Amino acid sequence: MKLILLGAPGAGKGTQATRIAEKYGVIHISTGDIFRANIKGGTEIGKLAKSYIDAGKLVPDSLTCDIVKDRLEKDDVKAGYLLDGFPRSLYQAEELSKFADIDLCLNFEVDTALIMDRICGRRVCACGESYHVSTLGGKTTCAKCGGELYQREDDNPETVKARLDTYNVMTAPLIAYYAAQNKLATVVCGTKTPDEVFEAVCEVLDKLD
Numbered sequence: 001m002k003l004i005l006l007g008a009p010g011a012g013k014g015t016q017a018t019r020i021a022e023k024y025g026v027i028h029i030s031t032g033d034i035f036r037a038n039i040k041g042g043t044e045i046g047k048l049a050k051s052y053i054d055a056g057k058l059v060p061d062s063l064t065c066d067i068v069k070d071r072l073e074k075d076d077v078k079a080g081y082l083l084d085g086f087p088r089s090l091y092q093a094e095e096l097s098k099f100a101d102i103d104l105c106l107n108f109e110v111d112t113a114l115i116m117d118r119i120c121g122r123r124v125c126a127c128g129e130s131y132h133v134s135t136l137g138g139k140t141t142c143a144k145c146g147g148e149l150y151q152r153e154d155d156n157p158e159t160v161k162a163r164l165d166t167y168n169v170m171t172a173p174l175i176a177y178y179a180a181q182n183k184l185a186t187v188v189c190g191t192k193t194p195d196e197v198f199e200a201v202c203e204v205l206d207k208l209d
């Protein structure tokens with residue numbers, strides 16, 4: 001199974017990616033996570049990516065595509081993978097088609113009015129889990145691994161606005177791009193809980209198996 005998860009910032013890509021990876025045994029590849037790991041490690045990639053991420057803009061296409069191409073050459077993805085947050089531009093989608101044959105693009109449709117609260121209330125763990133403050137009941141550690149929860153640096157109202165603009169201009173056209181290839185499935189999230197969204201996702205994915 002080779003999947004793309006598409007959706008605005010805060011749509012729930014990461015939340016669903018963790019569940020899909022666990023249930024279907026596919027490798028979760030998040031370009032955002034890769035960049036954040038590089039920033040944390042102080043690498044050259046991290047230094048370059050940080051200025052773009054802080055501004056809510058896309059990290060340059062060529063660098064991002066090279067990273068994904070290298071990642072997809074590793075043996076562990078042979079049984080399947082899901083790309084969380086890649087591609088994010090028509091250029092990236094065209095490049096991806098040269099080195100990968102994707103089965104499906106899952107598009108998460110979410111009301112933009114919900115996004116600001118979702119993202120600004122998000123707390124994440126280094127293990128990949130993410131939570132919302134409203135459901136944590138004051139807890140500051142991860143229920144899965146016990147790690148300390150923290151807030152992402154780009155999860156502030158100003159950067160979220162910029163990320164949404166970037167999504168609308170650069171990424172939203174991919175919905176039509178994958179629909180034209182009959183490779184698009186849209187999950188309308190509305191006010192569904194993560195579990196309810198996952199149920200809808202499984203309905204789609206079970207037909208692929």
Ligand code: AP5
Nearest residue numbers: 009010011012013014015031032059085118122131193194
């Ligand atoms: P990235 O890390 O991919 O961030 P993003 O796309 O902005 O998306 P988020 O991770 O913020 O949201 P999500 O959809 O994963 O939502 P989540 O599940 O966490 O990218 C960051 C930056 O890196 C980019 O801005 C860019 O600069 C750079 N970058 C990355 N990829 C790139 C690429 N391909 N090209 C160029 N640059 C790139 O959920 C959000 C919150 O909502 C959480 O609190 C969660 O608990 C909650 N939640 C989730 N689902 C529900 C639900 N159903 N109901 C209620 N709450 C929910």
Ligand code: MG
Nearest residue numbers: 013014015032
């Ligand atoms: Mg994410």
